Amino acid sequence: MKAVVITGFGAEPHLADLPVPEPGPGEVLVRLHAAALNPFDWQVADGALKGAVEHAFPLVMGSDGAGVVERIGDGVNLFRPGDTVYGQFMNVAHGRGSYAEYALAFEVGKIARMPDDLHFSVAAALPTASVTAYQAIEAARLDTGDVILVNGASGGVGQSAIQFAAHQGARVLATATPDIADHLHSLGADETIDFTAAPAAEQVLASHPDGIDAVLDLISRPGGNGADVLAGLLRPGGILISTNHAADPDALAVREIRGINLSSSPSRAELEAIADLAAAGKLRITIDAEIPLADAPAAVADARSGNVRGKRVIHL
Ligand SMILES: NC(=O)c1ccc[n+]([C@@H]2O[C@H](COP(=O)([O-])OP(=O)(O)OC[C@H]3O[C@@H](n4cnc5c(N)ncnc54)[C@H](OP(=O)(O)O)[C@@H]3O)[C@@H](O)[C@H]2O)c1
Structure with a gap:
């Protein structure tokens, strides 16, 4: 072969x-x-x-x-x-x-x-992208009207995460370059943030001065301060989920923020559920x-x- x-x-x-x-x-x-x-x-x-x-x-x-x-x-x-x-x-x-x-x-x-x-x-x-998005949004335990930032929204995980979060009734902020902004809006993003124009955290703070509820960070790496800066956007009780092990859960707990480093692994039941959503056109x-x-x-x-x-x- x-x-x-x-x-x-x-x-x-x-x-x-x-x-x-x-x-x-x-x-x-x-x-x-x-x-x-x-x-x-x-x-x-x-x-x-x-x-x-x-x-x-x-x-x-x-x-x-x-x-x-x-x-x-x-x-x-x-x-x-x-x-x-x-x-x-x-x-x-x-x-x-x-x-x-x-x-x-x-x-x-x-x-x-x-x-x-x-x-x-x-x-x-x-399997990898949509199950990771599914597990991340489940972990975020979003309520209707909660505001979530998806950092790195234009890729495989991000596009599915936008859809799962919007389905929960959340308001979705998505970092992306302008070329894909319209497409991300069509998937359910309420606001897109051009991270090449100015730092994403500064733009989110300007539009949401009282803070947001959740961050799904698909970009920050361990050793940098990216996740820490994004955590600064969260209200007490908020959650930061990193797919690249960039969250420091102990340090975040001191700030009353839940930090999760997600390592996704699909169960058969999750694969079946996600395939059904895609087949029904509910996950694009x-x-x-x-x-x-x-x-x-x-x-x-x-x-x-x-x-x-x-x-x-x-x-x-
Ligand atoms: N822990 C786990 O279980 C798990 C599972 C799946 C994925 N991951 C990780 O999660 C991350 C995302 O995965 P993916 O499959 O979605 O990757 P992907 O399809 O490559 O998408 C990443 C997206 O982020 C964009 N981007 C790059 N730099 C950015 C920045 N500074 N701000 C905002 N957006 C930026 C990229 O745009 P450009 O292409 O223009 O740069 C790209 O569209 C990867 O690091 C992956 O390794 C972890």
Whole structure:
């Protein structure tokens, strides 16, 4: 099978021929039709999990994918050949990922059946970005009328978070460049903040001098002061959720702010619920680019350098 692999941490991703894997006990072999790019894919390739987990090389890149069950291993009860499924396929200890024509997943794990009317490209785009957005907005426990800032709203997580927060009845502020502002309004953002014109926190403070209720921070990194500055926008009792481990929950607690560093992992029930929302048109996914597998190495390099406006999908 064709796959995009790396041969070591930091190595250039390239197209390779690998044997089609055999499903072991409890495993499902999926003929993937689509895979989606996420920043975590190249963070892992660069060594984000080095030391924490064993890695096998060549390592197939990628996590998210959608396709059709080809074969099942002993003891598999939940899926049958021919089922359409989607979810996360990254297993670095065995060198496995989703930028490949075939991928293995444990049946009791991070895959779920797809609704009939969901396209493979859309399904592949959901698992990491939309589940993270879903879990973040659940954690925020928003009430109707609460004000939430989504910092980094133009990408995969941000666009879904806008929709989930708006569905809760929150007022949504979204940081983004002007080129995508109209689209984010159409998803449910009430205000967009051009972070290239002036610091986002200054603009939010000017329009909301009494403070806001929640921040979903998809941008700040540990070691910087970005999350701290955004926390300064929150009223006592507010919440700051970081997807990049930039929150300091103990320091925030002193300021009567809940701080959460979210590490999302989808359950089958969450995958099923989100796929149903997407199939019903209640969660809209913007496919930013669709590319063949051979172009995936270039697409990874391109996505690393920015200008991501939704989800980039590989056709397999
Ligand atoms: N902890 C977890 O479980 C988890 C799960 C999913 C994602 N994440 C992390 O969450 C972050 C967002 O993920 P994603 O999939 O949404 O990434 P993405 O699709 O690449 O989107 C990020 C967006 O942020 C924009 N941006 C860049 N700098 C910005 C700034 N200073 N202010 C506002 N917006 C800015 C980018 O625009 P440009 O492209 O123009 O730069 C891009 O549209 C990533 O760091 C990812 O690693 C963590």
